[in-house]
Amino acid sequence: MLAYTPFLEPMSLDDFWLILLLPLVIGIAVVHKTIKMDDLTHVTRQSLLLAMQIMGFMILSAVALWVVNEVI
Amino acid sequence: MLAWLVPGLGHWLVGEYRRALILGTCIGCIWLAGLLIGGLSVIDRQQHPAWFVAQVFTAPSVVVQYCTKWIQNREAHRPSFGRMREHGILYTALAGLLNLLAMIDLVYYRPPLEGTDAVEDRV
Numbered sequence: 236m237l238a239y240t241p242f243l244e245p246m247s248l249d250d251f252w253l254i255l256l257l258p259l260v261i262g263i264a265v266v267h268k269t270i271k272m273d274d275l276t277h278v279t280r281q282s283l284l285l286a287m288q289i290m291g292f293m294i295l296s297a298v299a300l301w302v303v304n305e306v307i
Numbered sequence: 308m309l310a311w312l313v314p315g316l317g318h319w320l321v322g323e324y325r326r327a328l329i330l331g332t333c334i335g336c337i338w339l340a341g342l343l344i345g346g347l348s349v350i351d352r353q354q355h356p357a358w359f360v361a362q363v364f365t366a367p368s369v370v371v372q373y374c375t376k377w378i379q380n381r382e383a384h385r386p387s388f389g390r391m392r393e394h395g396i397l398y399t400a401l402a403g404l405l406n407l408l409a410m411i412d413l414v415y416y417r418p419p420l421e422g423t424d425a426v427e428d429r430v
Contacts, residue, residue, distance in 0.1 A: 245346045245391040252390040255344065259398060262337045266405045269329045270412045278329070 256293075261286045310410045312366045314338075314402075317413045330409050338365055338402035345395015347371055348386045358396050364403035364410075 248255065264286035268278050310317025315331025318324075341349060350371045352359045362368040 242342055242347050245388075245395065246344050247391075248344070249390055252394060255394050258340065259337065259401065262333050263401065263405065265333050266330060266408065269326055269333070270408060275325050275329070 257290070260289050260293075264289060310413055311364065311406065314365060314406045314409060317410065321413065321416055321418070323416075334365070334402050334405050334409070337398055337405065338367065341395045341398025341400075341402060342371070344398060345392050346386070348375070349392060349395035349399055351375060355396065358400050361400035361403045362396075364407040365399075368399060368403060 261282070265278070265282040268282045268285060269275065272278055272281065309320060313331065314334035315327040315329075317327075318330060319327035350359065350362050350368050352372055359368075359372070363372075
């Protein structure tokens with residue numbers, strides 16, 4: 236990690252690549268809610284709620300695909 | 308056009324300051340994260356033209372593309388491959404598509420009616 240040069244070489248996160256999906260989901264949720272909501276007072280709560288919904292659906296889809304893969 | 312150059316700038320110019328800050332920060336961070344994860348080589352028109360179409364919706368991606376040759380000649384440059392490259396491409400492409408969403412929002416922007424309290428979105 237100490238030898239890492241930002242932007243010129245990739246990060247060494249191959250073993251933790253799944254965790255990288257989390258900030259992406261949160262970013263998408265925040266941008267979507269920011270654009271959609273007229274009043275931005277509750278944008279944090281709504282964004283987190285949407286991010287959790289997206290993650291939950293992704294986990295469910297992964298489980299369903301795993302079951303299909305094991306059974307069929 | 309300005310929203311393409313700097314994410315969130317279009318919203319800032321129409322008076323939606325808080326929205327502009329959130330959009331600019333989020334889209335900028337996603338784009339930067341993509342470059343940090345996969346390196347500057349994730350923006351490459353020759354290798355993956357389809358993803359480049361999405362990446363180009365943030366103007367800095369075009370700058371990175373034109374700097375590709377200079378970047379590849381640097382000794383410290385190590386091209387990415389595998390999952391890190393995929394994630395870098397995904398992050399930068401999604402940043403472009405989210406910026407496109409913000410630009411479309413500006414196209415249909417309607418200023419608040421006079422007499423209504425429109426200060427809640429202003430910094």
